[in-house]
Amino acid sequence: MSDSANTKRATAAAESRFAANPLRNAQDRRLPRIAGPSGLVIFGVTGDLSRKKLMPAVYDLANRGLLPPGFSLVGFARRDWEHEDFAEVVHDSVKQYSRTPFREEVWRQLAEGMRFVPGVFDDDNAFVTLRSTVEQLDKERGTSGNFAFYLSVPPKFFPTVVRQLKKHGLSDGPGDSWRRAVIEKPFGHNLRTAQELNQIVHEVFPPNEVFRIDHYLGKETVQNILALRFANTMFEPIWNRSYVDHVQITMAEDIGIGGRAGYYDGIGSARDVIQNHLLQLLALTAMEEPSSFDADALVTEKLKVLNAVRLPDDLGRHTVRGQYAAGWQGGERVVGYLEEEGIDPASVTDTYAAIKLEVDNRRWAGVPFYLRTGKRLGRRVTEIAVVFQRAPYSPFDATETQELGHNALVIRVQPDEGITVRFGSKVPGTQMEIRDVTMDFAYGESFTESSPEAYERLLLDVLLGDANLFPRHQEVERSWEILDPIEEYWASHGKPAPYASGTWGPTEADEMLARDGRSWRRP
Amino acid sequence: MNIDLTDTTSARINAALVQGRRAVGAAVGMVLTLVIVTDEGNHYDALKAASEASKEHPSRILVVIRRPGRSPRQRASARLDAEVRVGGDIGNGETVLLRLHGELAEHAYSVVLPLLLPDAPVVVWWPADAPAHPARDLLGTLAQRRITDAAAEEDPISALGSRAEVYEPGDTDLAWTRLTPWRSVLASALDQKHPEITSAEVAGEECNPSTELMVQWLAERLSVPVSRVRTEGPGLSAVRLGTAEGAICLDRPDGALATLAVPGQPDRHVALNRRSTAELIAEELRRLDPDEAYAVAMRRGRGRIGAEAARAEPVAAGGRRSRPAPGPEEGAPGAPS
Incomplete structure (x- = not known):
């Protein structure tokens, strides 16, 4: 997040504490936000996400001194492990994946607070053990009853786990302590299932204690969209329909579905990516300035712009889905989606989706937002391209500006985070010839080494109770409302267009933009 | 890429920086100029630390090494030698080692001023032997931020004490x-x-x-x-x-x-x-x-x-007391x- 955003928020958060804490002062900006006494319970702690992202993030936070002394980590999984075995697993994953150097004293401090509870989710005994573990940690480590429950498990287990937490009195802490639930996507697979899921979780945890992880929002570059737009003066005046021709938001992956056949088939790329990541990026790109950077003000603005999103009338002409076919990708022969292991050869699941959306408000009326995502595309890239209109009048004649395209501002979300500005410049020489050049702000190159992983930021925010970077249930439900008609249309009309792996998607997608007199950027 | 310049001027160093950047193809958005004022004995450690820090804050690092000389003849002469480093494993940004011989050692300001990045903030860091009044020091006046290190002085406590006397906004230790x-x-x-x-x-x-x-x-x-x-x-x-x-x-x-x-x-x-x-x-x-x-x-x-x-x-x-431990x-x- 931008400095100013951080400061504002830190100031707001800190002011309420000043009365009680003489050592805090709004002017003292070196002091980082450290979470209060607390612990983290991870369900499904043996999973990939937990080993590759969560455990290293916990360690990196500890290493940066942002975790409270006495912080405790409890793992819950179906393994016959002792606490030491668990600590060993965490140790290995931290050594392998952590971003910051390994330091023995930090590890010692963390390892003292590691506990493991073996069991399955419907096993009452396991939850009794979990409860006594939590209570014991309060006594031994001073976690003061504050615990976050991270559900790193498939969504079908959510109901069981949250109900077990409720049943065993784990969802309500003693006194004024807090209990929070952290859940990962998918948040349902359409509006109805999303509402059901929200209902189940909200029965046990109040809405403001439920944190939905969209790791994209934890990325520095995504937070930087707000800084770019609202901390500067030079972009906002042209950030509207008078100057912007259209916006392209792309998330491309070069990999196939890998081992996720069971999860992916029947879900598809639109549900997997557009519903959450791309619509969130759209909201951040298109929203009005929030009155402050607290969670409520942000969700208000994001919801407002999501509510203004309108689908095109003719979904057949303005949406495209595709499925990757066998081909060569980056010098490697790869199989098509239908030949992937575990996939029904008649599957109509989309691995590519492109849709056109309009935002009906004064700022954006008539400016299309093109969203696309896909697997096995040219390369791995996520970016937001704001493409500007051509100059209304050019004193140069057509041959001189032949090579001049539209001006564009591209926010590169990953990899190689940064911002590119594209504009015309005279080619050196005696003739007047104008060609596109780019100006680069290499955020990635300059800052990645020290910029925290998305999960670090998000875990810390959960412990601090700061909901800025988490989509609220209203946003999730509204996003499904946007996507559901498209999915329904697709279900009853035709099937995905095949595209060769390693290309930028089916030709239908190019035709979709060509109909509007535009073309996709090659990211 | 390293470019060595002997008996040179700031203008030639600037030209070398442009040349180096072109050759390496590096175009990193540098956010500040860090001026390190030091001597031959301390510059290696200081530069190493600054290069590491430049991974987080890509910067142009100017290392001012004063060599006033011992003999009257050395002191009377004046020469500027520079070593320009761009790209490679020195972290992000650019580094220029400036060796100020003889009389020039007293006029570092004139060498540094043309080499500052346009518009970007300037930080001056004295790893040791900071001036008595950092904000009034000629190099110090160029900077938004003046970093000293009392712990590196001969008498750390009195150094800190005297810094408290002359504190001005932008000083830090x-x-x-x-x-x-x-x-x-x-x-x-x-x-x-x-x-x-x-x-x-x-x-x-x-x-x-x-x-x-x-x-x-x-x-x-x-x-x-x-x-x-x-x-x-x-x-x-x-x-x-x-x-x-x-x-x-x-x-x-x-x-x-x-x-x-x-x-x-x-x-x-x-x-x-x-x-x-x-x-x-x-x-x-x-x-x-x-x-x-x-x-x-x-x-x-x-x-x-x-x-x-x-x-x-x-x-x-x-409170308990133990033996004073001079370190x-x-x-x-x-x-x-």
């Missing part, structure tokens, strides 16, 4: 930077409900300027008597905040792992290792506006810091605290 982890743990301890604090005690090495600053900061923020206890260290070793129910105590006997004790709660470990100079510089470069918390601590320390050390007695009664190696440049 690594002795203060070293306190950040301590201060954040203490502040977060008081984020929780706690009984009223009635007294405080800071224990640390005899010649540790950070300890002195901690005393001033606590006294300022808590408005209670703060006593100073001398220990073997290393560096700052403990802070105790007295309350009616017992002490809130942060104790770090070994310079790495500390214990936080709060009345009515179990003791908790917290890693508080002594950070490297690169980490300290990276923290300093994160914010370039005047540090008001430091200003307040320095203002309160005016007339107190050096004076208390001179008396070599705790400010207030109470000459503490003065070594880049020594972590």
Whole structure:
């Protein structure tokens, strides 16, 4: 997040504490936000996400001194492990994946607070053990009853786990302590299932204690969209329909579905990516300035712009889905989606989706937002391209500006985070010839080494109770409302267009933009 | 890519920078100019730390190495040698080593001024031998931020004391930077409900300027008597905040792992290792506006810091004492605290 955003928020958060804490002062900006006494319970702690992202993030936070002394980590999984075995697993994953150097004293401090509870989710005994573990940690480590429950498990287990937490009195802490639930996507697979899921979780945890992880929002570059737009003066005046021709938001992956056949088939790329990541990026790109950077003000603005999103009338002409076919990708022969292991050869699941959306408000009326995502595309890239209109009048004649395209501002979300500005410049020489050049702000190159992983930021925010970077249930439900008609249309009309792996998607997608007199950027 | 220039000028160095950038193809958005004022003995360590910090803050690093010379003949001559480094494994950004021979050593300002990045903030860092009044120093006047390190001076405490006398917004000292982890743990301890604090005690090495600053900061923020206890260290070793129910105590006997004790709660470990100079510089470069918390601590320390050390007695009664431990190696440049 931008400095100013951080400061504002830190100031707001800190002011309420000043009365009680003489050592805090709004002017003292070196002091980082450290979470209060607390612990983290991870369900499904043996999973990939937990080993590759969560455990290293916990360690990196500890290493940066942002975790409270006495912080405790409890793992819950179906393994016959002792606490030491668990600590060993965490140790290995931290050594392998952590971003910051390994330091023995930090590890010692963390390892003292590691506990493991073996069991399955419907096993009452396991939850009794979990409860006594939590209570014991309060006594031994001073976690003061504050615990976050991270559900790193498939969504079908959510109901069981949250109900077990409720049943065993784990969802309500003693006194004024807090209990929070952290859940990962998918948040349902359409509006109805999303509402059901929200209902189940909200029965046990109040809405403001439920944190939905969209790791994209934890990325520095995504937070930087707000800084770019609202901390500067030079972009906002042209950030509207008078100057912007259209916006392209792309998330491309070069990999196939890998081992996720069971999860992916029947879900598809639109549900997997557009519903959450791309619509969130759209909201951040298109929203009005929030009155402050607290969670409520942000969700208000994001919801407002999501509510203004309108689908095109003719979904057949303005949406495209595709499925990757066998081909060569980056010098490697790869199989098509239908030949992937575990996939029904008649599957109509989309691995590519492109849709056109309009935002009906004064700022954006008539400016299309093109969203696309896909697997096995040219390369791995996520970016937001704001493409500007051509100059209304050019004193140069057509041959001189032949090579001049539209001006564009591209926010590169990953990899190689940064911002590119594209504009015309005279080619050196005696003739007047104008060609596109780019100006680069290499955020990635300059800052990645020290910029925290998305999960670090998000875990810390959960412990601090700061909901800025988490989509609220209203946003999730509204996003499904946007996507559901498209999915329904697709279900009853035709099937995905095949595209060769390693290309930028089916030709239908190019035709979709060509109909509007535009073309996709090659990211 | 390295370009060596002997008997040169700032204009030729600028040309070499452009040439180097073109050859390497590097176009990194540099956010600041860091000027390191040092001598032959200290420049290697300082540059290493700064290069590391430049991974977080891509910058143009200008290392000003003064070589006034010994003999009258050397002193009378004046020559500028430069070594331009672009790209490669030196971190992000660009580095120029400037060797100022003879009379030129007194006129570093004229060499540095043309080499500053346009518009970007300037930070001057004296790893050791800082001028008596950093803000009035000619190079200091170029900078938004002036970094000194009292711990690297011969007499750290009186160096810190005299800096308190001449403090101006934009001054900062690594002795203060070293306190950040301590201060954040203490502040977060008081984020929780706690009984009223009635007294405080800071224990640390005899010649540790950070300890002195901690005393001033606590006294300022808590408005209670703060006593100073001398220990073997290393560096700052403990802070105790007295309350009616017992002490809130942060104790770090070994310079790495500390214990936080709060009345009515179990003791908790917290890693508080002594950070490297690169980490300290990276923290300093994160914010370039005047540090008001430091200003307040320095203002309160005016007339107190050096004076208390001179008396070599705790400010207030109470607290255990151990032998004074003079630490000459503490003065070594880049020594972590």
